[in-house]
Amino acid sequence: MSLLQVEGVGIAFGGIKAVDDVSFAVKPGEIVSVIGPNGAGKTTLFNMISGIYLPGAGRVMLDGQDVTGLAPHRLAERGLSRTFQNLQIFQAMSVLDNAMAGHHLRERSSVLADLLGLPASRRRTRATRASALQLLERVGLTRAAFREASALSYGALKRLEIARALALEPRILLLDEPAAGCNAVETEEIDRLIAEIAAAGTAILLVEHDMKLVMRISGHIVVLDHGVKIAEGDPAKVSRDPKVIAAYLGTDAAAASREEGADADG
Amino acid sequence: MRLSPKLVSLSVLALLALVAPMFFPSGFYYRIGALIFINGLAVTGLVILIGYAGQISLGHAGFAGIGAYACALAPVHLGLPPALAVVLGAALSAGLAWVVGRPILKLQGYYLAVATLGLGILISMVLTNESQWTRGPDGISVPDLGLRGVLADMGWRLTAGQFWYWFSALVLFIGAWLALNLHDSPTGRALRALHGSEVAARTVGVDVARLKLNAFVISAVYASVSGSLLAMMNRFVTPEIAGFMHSVEMVVMAVLGGVGSVLGAIFGAAILTALPQALTMFHEYEKLLLGAVMILVMIFLREGLLPSILRRFRGKEE
Numbered sequence: 001m002s003l004l005q006v007e008g009v010g011i012a013f014g015g016i017k018a019v020d021d022v023s024f025a026v027k028p029g030e031i032v033s034v035i036g037p038n039g040a041g042k043t044t045l046f047n048m049i050s051g052i053y054l055p056g057a058g059r060v061m062l063d064g065q066d067v068t069g070l071a072p073h074r075l076a077e078r079g080l081s082r083t084f085q086n087l088q089i090f091q092a093m094s095v096l097d098n099a100m101a102g103h104h105l106r107e108r109s110s111v112l113a114d115l116l117g118l119p120a121s122r123r124r125t126r127a128t129r130a131s132a133l134q135l136l137e138r139v140g141l142t143r144a145a146f147r148e149a150s151a152l153s154y155g156a157l158k159r160l161e162i163a164r165a166l167a168l169e170p171r172i173l174l175l176d177e178p179a180a181g182c183n184a185v186e187t188e189e190i191d192r193l194i195a196e197i198a199a200a201g202t203a204i205l206l207v208e209h210d211m212k213l214v215m216r217i218s219g220h221i222v223v224l225d226h227g228v229k230i231a232e233g234d235p236a237k238v239s240r241d242p243k244v245i246a247a248y249l250g251t252d253a254a255a256a257s258r259e260e261g262a263d264a265d266g
Numbered sequence: 267m268r269l270s271p272k273l274v275s276l277s278v279l280a281l282l283a284l285v286a287p288m289f290f291p292s293g294f295y296y297r298i299g300a301l302i303f304i305n306g307l308a309v310t311g312l313v314i315l316i317g318y319a320g321q322i323s324l325g326h327a328g329f330a331g332i333g334a335y336a337c338a339l340a341p342v343h344l345g346l347p348p349a350l351a352v353v354l355g356a357a358l359s360a361g362l363a364w365v366v367g368r369p370i371l372k373l374q375g376y377y378l379a380v381a382t383l384g385l386g387i388l389i390s391m392v393l394t395n396e397s398q399w400t401r402g403p404d405g406i407s408v409p410d411l412g413l414r415g416v417l418a419d420m421g422w423r424l425t426a427g428q429f430w431y432w433f434s435a436l437v438l439f440i441g442a443w444l445a446l447n448l449h450d451s452p453t454g455r456a457l458r459a460l461h462g463s464e465v466a467a468r469t470v471g472v473d474v475a476r477l478k479l480n481a482f483v484i485s486a487v488y489a490s491v492s493g494s495l496l497a498m499m500n501r502f503v504t505p506e507i508a509g510f511m512h513s514v515e516m517v518v519m520a521v522l523g524g525v526g527s528v529l530g531a532i533f534g535a536a537i538l539t540a541l542p543q544a545l546t547m548f549h550e551y552e553k554l555l556l557g558a559v560m561i562l563v564m565i566f567l568r569e570g571l572l573p574s575i576l577r578r579f580r581g582k583e584e
Contacts, residue, residue: 050469051468052465052468071468072465072468072469073468073469073470073471073472073473073474075469076468076469076470076471077471081469081470082469084465084466088463088465088466088469089462089463089466090458090459090461090462090463090466090467091462092458092461092462092526093455093458093459093462097455097458100455101455101456101458101459101467101470101472102470103452104452104455104456104459104470104471104472105470105471107452108452109451109452109453111453111480111484113451114447114448114451114452114453114454115444115447115448115451115453115484116444116447117443117447117451121447121451121452122451124451124452125450125451125452128452164466164470165469165470167470168470168471
């Protein structure tokens with residue numbers, strides 16, 4: 001049975017359909033990628049799945065239950081976690097605090113206990129701290145743990161977001177362009193990290209522009225163009241699909257690539 | 267191993283409170299000290315609301331007014347001992363904050379500032395106009411807390427100024443301790459997280475509306491207790507305590523000193539409480555100065571005085 005099932009989801013902004021009738025499914029431990037040209041509606045689709053936008057049509061099913069329109073913190077309780085294309089880091093907090101904030105749902109602490117600094121509250125903080133440090137080690141940020149998050153490089157912040165999302169111990173993780181703006185080395189690290197997370201049993205839904213990364217790690221690819229799903233399948237199938245090539249390179253793609261070849265020869 | 271910021275802040279606070287009286291030229295200074303601590307208490311509550319959770323209130327003086335008038339009225343009309351009147355005022359403030367905050371804090375943005383602005387004005391108008399209860403704008407006398415008499419019976423004789431200095435220092439110390447506990451607790455992290463990015467806080471499972479409401483209620487209790495202490499120290503209170511200027515003063519104190527840190531905000535309270543006393547000849551220009559200070563801090567020291575100064579020192583070390 002699939003873990004996440006998106007059924008005919010759509011949304012319109014001011015009469016323009018940003019996403020229209022998109023369906024696909026993600027199985028446990030699977031890496032599924034959503035690709036498409038800029039403005040294809042990938043992030044909008046993510047925002048609907050993660051409860052930030054309310055879909056105008058269709059359903060989102062998590063574990064066979066309808067979770068359409070559920071608030072993000074309720075989805076988090078059900079094991080759905082995400083990162084953001086334009087970083088959403090808690091800038092004024094330390095790197096460690098950022099990772100610790102991801103443990104919120106596992107802490108279940110009362111305000112009064114926290115105000116009084118009761119032993120139970122302090123114990124929770126200690127446990128969270130230990131777990132957060134482990135997560136930072138996993139994404140290679142141990143040495144930056146006590147620095148302010150705003151002092152980190154872009155690639156490091158991308159990994160910090162992943163660590164924070166992993167702190168929820170999600171069953172499905174939505175990654176919105178985790179390698180965007182990263183150099184080759186950083187991309188490779190993120191590539192390895194994603195593979196590890198999936199191998200540990202967490203399903204991954206990925207939006208990514210780096211085609212090499214997508215083709216290498218995805219088990220299944222969904223292609224969007226102008227808000228509509230134009231193709232779906234394994235990487236080999238999708239990369240040969242004429243509609244996908246047209247969407248990415250324009251309809252004269254074949255001619256263009258021939259010209260390029262001629263240029264290279266000349 | 268670094269010393270925990272909590273320990274450092276509390277030690278500095280205790281040390282200053284203990285050492286300062288050695289330099290007081292006269293008994294009058296105890297009163298100014300007590301005023302600083304009492305303002306510091308309200309401002310510490312604002313650190314939780316503004317500094318941790320990133321929500322602005324422009325009506326916290328209203329809660330101070332509730333705390334103050336609870337101490338004036340409850341002992342007379344309900345026969346409550348003054349200490350319980352403080353608790354009653356805090357409970358009323360918390361209840362009101364909850365009722366007002368609940369619908370408002372479900373919305374994103376600066377609705378809280380607008381709503382609390384209205385709430386503060388409403389409370390100060392009630393206190394001014396319901397003169398059969400509150401004696402209106404002329405003010406009302408407040409019964410003694412009674413603790414000083416108890417201490418005197420135990421052989422510990424203090425002047426009123428000395429008593430309020432030490433007592434308000436103790437209350438502020440407890441208030442600061444609670445706020446610092448909160449900072450590094452699960453709730454405090456969630457508050458700071460929603461301050462940093464509300465959308466990200468929601469995706470890690472933070473119930474943003476509920477946590478903002480918690481912060482608002484807690485800070486209302488701080489303001490209420492601060493108002494109670496002020497009324498009992500002065501043995502007199504007027505509706506001005508709930509006025510808009512007092513709300514603005516609180517926010518300016520917090521922001522001037524550094525609203526992200528408890529010690530910084532108390533530092534701001536100290537400066538803005540002591541400065542008008544030192545510059546009495548500028549009394550007519552007090553509001554003008556307040557405005558100018560606020561503008562300058564926002565332009566040059568956006569984090570507030572204390573964090574900016576500390577950062578400069580740390581910057582030199584590295």
